[in-house]
Amino acid sequence: FVALSDECDAQTASFLKREVSDGIIAPSYSPEALEILKSKRKGTYLILQMDPSYEPEEFERKQVFGVTFEQKRNDVKITEDCLKDIATKNHDLPESAKRDLLIALITLKYTQSNSVCYTKDGQAIGIGAGQQSRVHCTRLAGTKADNWFLRQSPQVLNLPFKPEVRRPDRDNAIDVYIGEEWEDLLETDDWKRVFTEKPPVFTREEKKAWLKKETGVSLGSDAFFPFGDNIERAHKSGVTYVAQTGGSIRDDNVIETADKYNMTMAMTHIRLFHH
Template sequence: MNSLELKYGCNPNQKPAKVFMQKGELPFSVLNGHPGYINLLDAFNSWQLVRELKAATGLPAAASFKHVSPAGAAIGLPLSDLLKKMYFVEGLDITPLAAAYIRARGADRMSSYGDFAALSDECDAATASYLAREVSDGIIAPAYSKEALAILKKKRKGNYLILQIDSSYIAPEFETKEVFGVTFEQKRNNLQIDSTLLKNIPTDNKFLPQDAQRDLIIALITLKYTQSNSVCYTENGQAIGIGAGQQSRVHCTRLAGNKADTWHLRQHPKVLNLPFKKDIRRPDRDNAIDVYISDEYMDLLGNDNWQYSFTKKPTILTKDEKTEWLHHISGVSLGSDAFFPFGDNIERAHKSGVNYIAQSGGSIRDDNVIATCNKYNITMAMTGIRLFHH
């Protein structure tokens, strides 16, 4: 099959819509459901991301995509007891692939609501069982076990979108797209991202441990498939904050840093022990956690909205408590898809515990950025590559 009719384009009024190949067969098959235009954009971008993460790290990888950018991406490192509690997966059967998706989904659960999931390896029953609990639009993987496929086909009243990608497919060297009747063509961004890009370290601190190198590679590969401008914070094999599609780089750094801070604050004992009602829906629970962590919680207490989520009124996580908790965070890595034009990005990154940075370099103010890193003893590699994605 070399063409496929879609439900509609980006919006329901954009009909008809289809995907097709100029030459050869489509490199994927639809095992269940009916894809839309954005579904497939998410699917193909996310598949490339997890395929490259697997190639770079040797571990199963997963991504959670929304509107053609990742909400999270991760590799299948084991989950600590703390992360199991934070991700609400205590007592579940967790394979390395399931751990990768749980991590990817857990980076920013609010943004992952209604996501498109991507897996680097055959979807197993453990991963499918976890995904069956979550609000998700579809999945792409190179294969599915019999048990996993049966589980997923029951999701969304039997309409869950399940795509199987041909893992041997290699895209043409050049890619085209049409905008306003004008066709654009460019060489595909097939740049390989690995530790060789981290050799140029102009900062005083040149210490870059293996775990940090791995996390910086994860950040850079994630950014390769994130709408620009973009910045990604990573820790322990997963993205913990992604800022995508901002016009200003410092706004990317702030957005992603705020998400990383929320991820860390979700590990605070007061958050881990919130008295949720037993019948609360997962999305409502996730929203309540974000509100509790934010400054909006004072309003929630004042109008008694807490009764919708909790069995009793939780004690406030004060501003001083949040500051103290975040003050002890360290070991975070940060990647940027292009150069930092000012040291303000480093100042913001430092507030979220960043010790390691990878960015392209090439700004006329590189000296200011390097000096700001030296101020905080941050190790920064200049990769010499730009990863804009549009």
């Protein structure tokens, strides 16, 4: 489902027309954009207009089997003030990293906890959500970030796709090609369905070599990191900048691990749990 903070114009609508989604919500739509979106999904595409002046209630309530739970709405403001307390020896935090860390924190504010988010170049590239362990969040999101970077490798960009293959089929083929189950595609006749010729195997060694080139990734966590193992895993996916709550009894271990890799880590002192 697509959510926009500004008016949906014709250029945005044209981009969305070929993307998979069930609906959109935006403050307003240009006449041209409306006409384009009305033709999506054979006229069943859901188009909603938000009220930018709407203010939700201060408290949220949920009833489960006769028990009513109540909590204050998470109205914390995600600004650069969240990044002022840098705990590591490295204090370097360029504007691009600030942007990416803020995007990660905003994403986490609305993502099911526990959650961790990797960002790069102004976009989320890996989200690990709803896990019982924070390091599992970090691993899950890191694997997604790795896949994002692997898709930009020469081995993937040069895959010999047949011109008639649709985008979803291309994406699915790439996902299998870069994954651990590549045999399902290359060791059967299935490759003939999407490729003009059989591509070479993208070996584990080649993947590792390519992933080592990834740097400058930002990582946000919706609560504190309890141990340095999260930072160890983040480093494998090119993380250079970190924003986390802080306040763990093992903060010293987490900071020491970040210093080992010359990372810049900010303590936000805010929890972004969403349940």
